[in-house]
Amino acid sequence: MTDLSITIGGDAGQGVESSGSTFSLASLRSGWNVFSIQDYRSRIRGGHNFYQIRVASREIRSHSDPVHLLLALTKESIDIHLANLAPGAGILHDDSLRPDEEAARAHGAHFFPMPFTEIATRHGNRVMTNTAAVGAGAGLLGLSLDALKSVIAERFSAKGDKVVESNLAVAEEAYNLALKRYQGTFQHSLNGRVPPRSERRSRTPGPMLISGNEAFALGAALGGCRFVSAYPMTPATTIFEWLVKREKQLGIVTKHAEDEIAAICMAIGAGYAGARALVPTSGGGFSLMVEALGMAGMVEVPVVIAEVQRGGPSTGLPTRTEQGDLLFALHASQGEFPRIVLAPGTHEEYFEAGWRAFNLAEKYQCPVIVLADQFLAASLSTIAWEALSFQSVRRDRGQLLTGQELDAFDNGEYRRFKLTPTGISPRALPGHPKAVYTVVTDEHDEEGHITEAIDNRVAQMDKRMRKLEEARKEMRGPKRYGPKDAELTLICWGSLAGPAVESLPLLEAQGVRANVLHFSDIWPFPVQEAEKALQAVKRAVAVEQNYTGQFARLLRMCTGFSVSRIIRKFDGRPFSPQQIATACLEEVAQHARS
Amino acid sequence: MTDLSITIGGDAGQGVESSGSTFSLASLRSGWNVFSIQDYRSRIRGGHNFYQIRVASREIRSHSDPVHLLLALTKESIDIHLANLAPGAGILHDDSLRPDEEAARAHGAHFFPMPFTEIATRHGNRVMTNTAAVGAGAGLLGLSLDALKSVIAERFSAKGDKVVESNLAVAEEAYNLALKRYQGTFQHSLNGRVPPRSERRSRTPGPMLISGNEAFALGAALGGCRFVSAYPMTPATTIFEWLVKREKQLGIVTKHAEDEIAAICMAIGAGYAGARALVPTSGGGFSLMVEALGMAGMVEVPVVIAEVQRGGPSTGLPTRTEQGDLLFALHASQGEFPRIVLAPGTHEEYFEAGWRAFNLAEKYQCPVIVLADQFLAASLSTIAWEALSFQSVRRDRGQLLTGQELDAFDNGEYRRFKLTPTGISPRALPGHPKAVYTVVTDEHDEEGHITEAIDNRVAQMDKRMRKLEEARKEMRGPKRYGPKDAELTLICWGSLAGPAVESLPLLEAQGVRANVLHFSDIWPFPVQEAEKALQAVKRAVAVEQNYTGQFARLLRMCTGFSVSRIIRKFDGRPFSPQQIATACLEEVAQHARS
Amino acid sequence: MPGADGTTSASRNGRKDTQGLTVRSFANHVKPTWCPGCGDFGVLTALKQALVQLEIWPHEAAVISGIGCGSKIVDYMRINGFMTLHGRPLAVATGVKLANPSLHVIVVNGDGDGYGIGGNHFMHTARRNPDITHIVENNQIYALTKGQYSPTSDRGFKTSTSPDGAAELPVNPLLLALACGATFVARGFAGEPKHLASLIAAGIRHKGYALIDVLQPCVTFNKVNTYEWYAERIYRVDEETGYDPADFDAAWRMAQQWGDRIPVGIIYQREGIPSYEEFVPALKEGPVVHQPFAKVDEAVFERLKLEYT
């Protein structure tokens, strides 16, 4: 089984991102499964950035340590990544760099100097150095040259034929030179290991390599999104930009608003008018949306908020990952009202959340928050073509009255906030003569008028909160990965599904039989399903990308269940399977000692 | 033991509020203990309002049902309050009203018609009808006429001698006429029951009658508040207005800002500059402050937020009470950072929170939220003169470096975010040549500069969160009221201390030995003290003025302890001791059956 | 005939039945809680009259308000009404308009709501120019919260939060709107509902953002700017000889008048400017609320997926 990791490191502005995504896609087109993450700072130029690409023959769900091949665009990259190199790892670098051979040897790494700059300037210019590095890396690793060339041709096509040709020439020469010089010396080469799963190199349907935010935006578009308003904020901006780019094709109104307050208010206005409306943002922007969130809850207008978490608190680590906003999202805004919170675990679930959130928002006439994070949003994952299927997408508008249905109403009969057993009041959109009504954010009666009467207040609160109980029925319990009878259970939520699941074989290899309970439907909390799943748990740790173990605390609040340990990470870098496994082994060892 | 309740009911605009406060103060000056609440709508004119005044010989901590005397300014008031009248209750009303005698008799109530309008117009004008009602009420009840006249004289003094005199004449005539006509027929008269505790009628130190917001503002002023910025929002506005009115006397910068975001940002700016800064608001305004709350946490600037809760969600019931923002206040803003949350239970504790919050904010260099609510804010409570003592007030600025201390530093030596065992970094204010530093809301190093380095991130997160552990040491555990060995424990927090404690004798009378565990220091949660106190608990109910039992859920999250039942109220009207007792008895009965 | 989604209005299919439309068509059973004599009554009357004049039925307009005394207007009339949050109605209204431009979207809010907390939306909506009519009930006070000074309170105005008199220069809403590029800027007086109705009607007719600042006496909390105070000072610009509301410079000068003489009427109007909706590609085929989900079909989906192979 092949499973290798490649890192491309350099300065911001050196094209690390484009090199990384080119390399990733070339790997996919060479027939491998790919998972990539990107690590960058909150600045435009300068400072070390890197891209980490994992290439494997089996399906993979996260990045992985250690690294087998480093494409170093700067000397600094070598210094920084040395500690994370696997034995026998290769370091491809420009021959002008003078790396510290001593240190590398101690790590069992090999240097593969290459005339990147020389090749780049000969065929084009210095800027193409990164193309040379990518070409050499592809050659050394044994990716398909055709695959690589197809990706380069597409990526540079907008810049004109000349640029495409130069880059192709640079890549090809570096590819061949690396092969010629170092074939045989690099022990992690893919050549001849596992034949590429397919020879698909052209754009016929094949496995996809897609980021979380792209998958989500795709899901939202499929789910009938008709309105998106936003204010730019990393790492949510790409959702908005994806939809803006395709606004004509998809028929979506897109609005870059003056601030986040306007963004969510516009979406609520659009939702009230009848459009499926989305607001992508991150924690800081969500903080500004809190008051309007409560408005949506009170006036029972559907709206979907994609809250893509990043490192906090405050401005924090703006380009990095964290799961620090869980309890905030659950309790944001004054008073009590129904909301639904989803925290997809995989790219496929994030895609599904894209359309499912709209269904839930319209069925229960309330705000729905999709809690993602930078790791899920920006990582590239390989997804089977069939895994994102049109047939799977449902568009359920809930109890939305049609014009025909409304025609049959008597004048004045329609009551927007009618008391019903489920708490769901059939919804009419403004524009129909039989459904002229006012909604107010004050407490109101069934018709929507302000009243402070006690009985009505109690009835309307009960009505609204009943919707939560109704929604709870379709909330999914935790998903179990791994054996049922494990001695250790890793409890996690949101984006950690991948790394946690991938830590299981590592634990198995150390003699620890573990499984994962992953929660993606967070609120209303699926109490019964959770309790059922927890019955089979012998010993549990929570794995969370935050400081205080927010999900573990939520779990205790909702079920009384306490985990033995919270495995936390709050440095903005995503958990790798190896880090999770190591922490689990510590817990097992400590437990054995005690 | 005397314990009577009086209700004054009428339309908004009829002077119910001023009548109520006049009657309350006259009762105090007549030697009684008083507790008053006000019930009004979110509108300026029209609609039924009422004031409920409790007068007793012993110390009291809340209003109480049923009502013994109703001063009805409208017929509607009679209809509305009839159900809440005690046997033998009296209804004073203008003789032009034609109340439904039948219904009243069924309640055992007596009508005492009076020529209010006639007396008012004879001595002044129609507007003074309420003064007539107050005079008659005072007479019938047996308050001191001198006390009443002293209050009226003070209240109207700003309007000139003529107005004062007319009102005095109206009050006196109504007082005497009521006495003359109905003395002896009203069975709840105070006359001759318990001699007034004192004859204090002049402005010499005596017991005070003060609202929660006034007590808090007084505490804040005493605590060295130097800056208050706000945007008007019921029921917090009166804190701001109190401080504005006395800005010259107290030397406080007051700023009515353009919105709540500006209000809190201004306060944080002032806190950074070194002023003790306060922002009073309610839930909706707090929603807009969420992002800046995180800023204060991240840059470690002290700031105090008084969040006076009202009925939610959204605009909700703007003039009514609720405890619906607990979990919101605890988790507001993205990411994780230390904050302190206090929820005073009584007027004295609210006063104390006024100065204590500043000490905590400066000691731990973080935002402090004082969670009050409309009930605590607007109710008038009798407080002994000595209970608010100057000596009790401490002003502890924590590790604030003096100019002298800074002089001794080397250039460049001072580090604003120095790592220390407690997490508290000695603080220097801007303006000293030895302490020139930058603070940023991004993650930063000890000097305050932006950095994304992993080690630093972990160290700074740990440092900040250590402050929370440090603060936890001085958080107070729950306060027990009532016997230690009770069979039933009422767990409550915030403003419910009074009504809960007052329900104990009612329960006792029904043979239920109960006590109250009241939490006022909410966050960092006093886990150990709570667990210790809970050990002695046999059976617990939570009593909360919200829908979902937020404190009960918090308690479970922090300690694993589950209550048997949550006694909830979410109609915006404060719990009375009677309502709590009734719900507790139900629980006891149900438990006995099961 | 309403469409399958129930959102259509008579105006959608071109047929328009205005028979029987009177101000009573906009009446509901709710009794206003405004103080007797409040200027907001005049605004309510004028708004209804304007709608009748323009033959707009209750279901064809959406009135979006904020929080404050005046914002309660939506509770007191039969209309698609939405009382939102303090300061936010313009943003909500923009969403309504962009999702369903076939609705006549009207915003009504107070001076605190519109120029104080809502100032940023005011500024950006004015330059964005969506086809929204914005009526501000400007009583120069925060009324519902019982009398604090507002952004339009005159200097020296004493309230509970300005005991020595307001120290800030008041917002001049007309000037601000002009500086933001608003294409319709007017001022009315709640004491003259008929004239006000004509301004509102002109604002609704105007394509693009239209501001109508209304001098609205608050009889309870503003004892300075009373009916009499306003009545003594106002004069109508359309009665000034030679005043041309299309002249930006003249408008700029006119907007600065305040004090002894206060102009009312259409201060500025620039016609023929496209409203924001016309730039929105997704609206080319009509309101998005009327577009079927089927637009994004399997073929589109497969094409999108192909981008990732």
Add this chain to the structure above:
Amino acid sequence: MPGADGTTSASRNGRKDTQGLTVRSFANHVKPTWCPGCGDFGVLTALKQALVQLEIWPHEAAVISGIGCGSKIVDYMRINGFMTLHGRPLAVATGVKLANPSLHVIVVNGDGDGYGIGGNHFMHTARRNPDITHIVENNQIYALTKGQYSPTSDRGFKTSTSPDGAAELPVNPLLLALACGATFVARGFAGEPKHLASLIAAGIRHKGYALIDVLQPCVTFNKVNTYEWYAERIYRVDEETGYDPADFDAAWRMAQQWGDRIPVGIIYQREGIPSYEEFVPALKEGPVVHQPFAKVDEAVFERLKLEYT
């Protein structure tokens, strides 16, 4: 000599030691992360020069910034610096100034920060007139978030959020400031740091709110409004014969110029207007941060308690 609370500055006790004050006094060890050639370098240089010109030491000034490329300026200089939140520095700065008016308070932020999300504070601060100098690095783009159009982007400007070109009329910050009653309105160019320094110095010297809008080329994301683009168009108003920045109407016309000719310099200045702090009673006795707690003593307390008996 610093006071007991450590907040005082040399300027507090009148003595002022400016010996040895140079731009290097404002240098720290942090290497700016701005792109090579970014206009923000010019602003940084100009700000330091202005402070040196005015003999203000690092501890005597507080620079409050927002979030964005340009707002990072406080990390790159030795100064009392506070990088706050996106859009909020003016509000924070107002708090700083009102608590300690002895500090020279300067706000630096971007066009998105200052005129977009922060527009409401801009508008209200301008009319409030606290003694704050406001420098806006106006690169007509959201740079730190990688290139979306901003409130000052010209019509038709294409970005990832305006694929067909920006449809809104851009904010004209100068006009807006004038409409709000700002008493000092200027425009500078990051490509001419020396001139810019003189404007900043004039702004700091000006009593009251001073806006300095700075044309700041973003070499990475704005390929339209480049150094050359600005250089070709700008001209200095102080070199125009007869231009009088005290003339409000002239300023109003001048502020409207944009396109082929773009004026830089002091567009408007009105002197002799009291700044907001002068209206604040609590500041009569000096900065509140210097007032001892003892001011509210037992006697005051007892008097306050008496109100409730």
